[in-house]
Amino acid sequence: MALVNMKDMLEHAYRNRYAVGAFDLVGLEFLEGIIQAAEDCRAPVILSLAESHFDHYDFELLMPAVEAAAERAAVPVAIHFDHGATLDSATRAINQGCNGVMVDASMLSLPENISHTKAVVDMAHACGVPVEGELGYVAGVEGENAEHHPGELVFTSVEEARVYVQRTGADFLAVSIGTVHGRLKGRPRLDFQRLARINDALGVPLVIHGGTGLADEQFGRLIANGVAKINYYTALSDAAAEAVRGKMDDDGGYTTLLHGVRDAVAQEAARCMRLWGSAGRAAEVLMQCRPWQPVEHLIIYNVQGLDEAGVEYVMAEGRRVLSTIPGVRRVFTGEAMKDRATYRYSWLVRFTSREVIDSYREHPAHKAFANHLFRPHAGERISIDFQETQPTLQAATNVEAESLRA
Ligand SMILES: [Zn+2]
Numbered sequence: 001m002a003l004v005n006m007k008d009m010l011e012h013a014y015r016n017r018y019a020v021g022a023f024d025l026v027g028l029e030f031l032e033g034i035i036q037a038a039e040d041c042r043a044p045v046i047l048s049l050a051e052s053h054f055d056h057y058d059f060e061l062l063m064p065a066v067e068a069a070a071e072r073a074a075v076p077v078a079i080h081f082d083h084g085a086t087l088d089s090a091t092r093a094i095n096q097g098c099n100g101v102m103v104d105a106s107m108l109s110l111p112e113n114i115s116h117t118k119a120v121v122d123m124a125h126a127c128g129v130p131v132e133g134e135l136g137y138v139a140g141v142e143g144e145n146a147e148h149h150p151g152e153l154v155f156t157s158v159e160e161a162r163v164y165v166q167r168t169g170a171d172f173l174a175v176s177i178g179t180v181h182g183r184l185k186g187r188p189r190l191d192f193q194r195l196a197r198i199n200d201a202l203g204v205p206l207v208i209h210g211g212t213g214l215a216d217e218q219f220g221r222l223i224a225n226g227v228a229k230i231n232y233y234t235a236l237s238d239a240a241a242e243a244v245r246g247k248m249d250d251d252g253g254y255t256t257l258l259h260g261v262r263d264a265v266a267q268e269a270a271r272c273m274r275l276w277g278s279a280g281r282a283a284e285v286l287m288q289c290r291p292w293q294p295v296e297h298l299i300i301y302n303v304q305g306l307d308e309a310g311v312e313y314v315m316a317e318g319r320r321v322l323s324t325i326p327g328v329r330r331v332f333t334g335e336a337m338k339d340r341a342t343y344r345y346s347w348l349v350r351f352t353s354r355e356v357i358d359s360y361r362e363h364p365a366h367k368a369f370a371n372h373l374f375r376p377h378a379g380e381r382i383s384i385d386f387q388e389t390q391p392t393l394q395a396a397t398n399v400e401a402e403s404l405r406a
Contacts, residue, residue: 003070006078006100007130007171008289009044013228014205016284018277019219022046022080022207023269024233026056029240029258031069033265038075041270041279045075048231049098050082051089063096075282076289080132082231090120091326094127094352099292102132102174110135110160117168125169127327128353132229135164136176138209153180158197165202172205172229173198179210182234187213192221199226207231211272212238219275232272239264294329294388295351297360300343301381311345314373322349325363327356343382357385 013020023034025047038045047066049059063079070077080100081093090101101124105116113135121131136156156175165173175198178190188210199206205228211219212234219230243260250256273279303311315333323331332348351360360366 002073002075002077002286003067003099003292004044004076004078004285005128005130005290005292006046006080009046009076009078009285010130010172010205010228012281012285012288013044013278014226016281017223018281019208019223019228019230020044020046020278021269021272021276022048022082022229022231023236024048024050024053024082024231025066026053026237027062028065029261030236030265031062031066033236033262034269035069035073035075035077036262036266037269037273038077038282039073040266041273042282043075043273043278044077044281044285045073045269045273045278046078046080046100046229048080048082048233049093050233051084051104059093060096063098067097076285078292084120087116087119087123091123091324094124094129094326095323095329097329097352098129099352100130100132102134103170104134106134106137106154106174106176110164114164114167117164117170121169123326126355126359128355129327130171131169132172132174132207133164133168133170134174134176134207134209135161138174138176138179138181153178155191155194156198158194158201161198162201165204170204172207173202174207174209174231177208179208179214181210183213183238187215187218190214190218190222192225195222195225195227202226205229211235216275223276230272230276232269236265236268239268291390293353293390295354295357296386296388297347297349297351297357297383298386299347299381299383300345301347302344302379303377304379306377310377314377315345317373318347318369321365321369325360325365327352327359343380354385354387 009020025031025034034045034047047070066079070079078100079098081090081098082102083104084090084093084101085104093101103117103120105113108116117133124131137154154176161173177195178188206226207229208222208227209231211230211232240261243264244257247257247259319331319333322328329350329352334346336344
């Protein structure tokens with residue numbers, strides 16, 4: 001289990017003056033390439049899923065693979081929802097397994113941006129999930145047609161940034177200091193003085209979008225001035241496309257064309273990890289950052305005064321209503337397989353993190369369901385919250401030794 005708390009991860013980077021790559025992935029080849037690079041470099045990494053890419057893949061289908069890759073990885077990983085447009089999409093992303101979310105409301109006026117961001121921060125923090133806000137406008141969108149940059153670049157104002165972070169409670173801030181999404185002709189001129197002033201004023205990890213096409217030396221100065229997360233996609237996309245084009249003359253089908261994509265993505269991502277200083281940091285991050293630790297809320301119970309159909313109705317209603325609550329990953333209802341079990345029924349509700357224990361209990365949807373449907377019929381019951389066991393390396397070694405002796 002190498003999923004870690006993203007706030008801890010980025011604060012480690014911020015304190016130690018390096019930047020973690022947040023690489024947008026658009027399929028399994030990208031996912032495997034990015035993880036391969038992180039493992040080769042021993043680097044912490046952020047797997048990023050941008051809402052603007054959801055036309056290219058089914059988010060709900062890809063997420064289990066992303067989580068599996070993160071859990072299997074030998075390096076610390078966070079899963080980030082990039083450029084979320086609405087409160088609902090951020091909630092859905094968290095419930096699907098993202099442990100960081102970005103609010104993209106920078107096109108709104110400052111007061112509107114603040115109120116929208118604040119709503120997402122309140123929801124996400126109640127799930128234990130940190131939030132990246134954005135102020136100013138980094139022109140263009142994540143994705144194809146990357147040469148086109150609709151809209152005018154708007155630089156982040158230092159004073160507005162201070163107000164924005166104070167009022168919203170955003171954990172990280174994406175700033176606009178001259179980068180644009182997608183490809184550029186020539187090098188952009190970056191406003192490092194502005195960045196330095198924002199960093200002095202805020203003291204939170206800063207984020208750069210539109211990292212493609214910057215010079216090595218520019219990255220160095222960004223990181224020296226508080227940038228701890230760099231969003232990166234276009235160059236990976238170009239490397240992947242180049243790999244496919246290189247196979248065009250080969251005979252063979254789809255898999256032949258895709259054959260080099262994973263390695264091309266890995267190579268470019270690894271170059272970034274070395275350049276941005278995240279290479280070689282994995283062990284420290286694993287030691288110093290909280291693991292991302294799911295919690296399961298278990299209830300075993302008997303019912304009074306309900307027939308089978310009534311019980312079924314309550315369970316179906318519970319699954320429907322409770323699964324919409326922020327921070328609820330999964331609602332499982334079960335029935336004992338033995339006729340004479342001490343407890344006949346069960347609920348198993350999986351939370352993203354321990355913070356959800358309280359916010360779930362207080363959520364209006366949970367209160368209404370518990371008070372009107374569940375409690376009036378639930379008889380004797382046991383209710384416990386369990387946190388996933390985190391074996392330390394030492395404990396894991398001991399258990400192995402024990403079981404070998406047995
Ligand atoms: Zn972006």
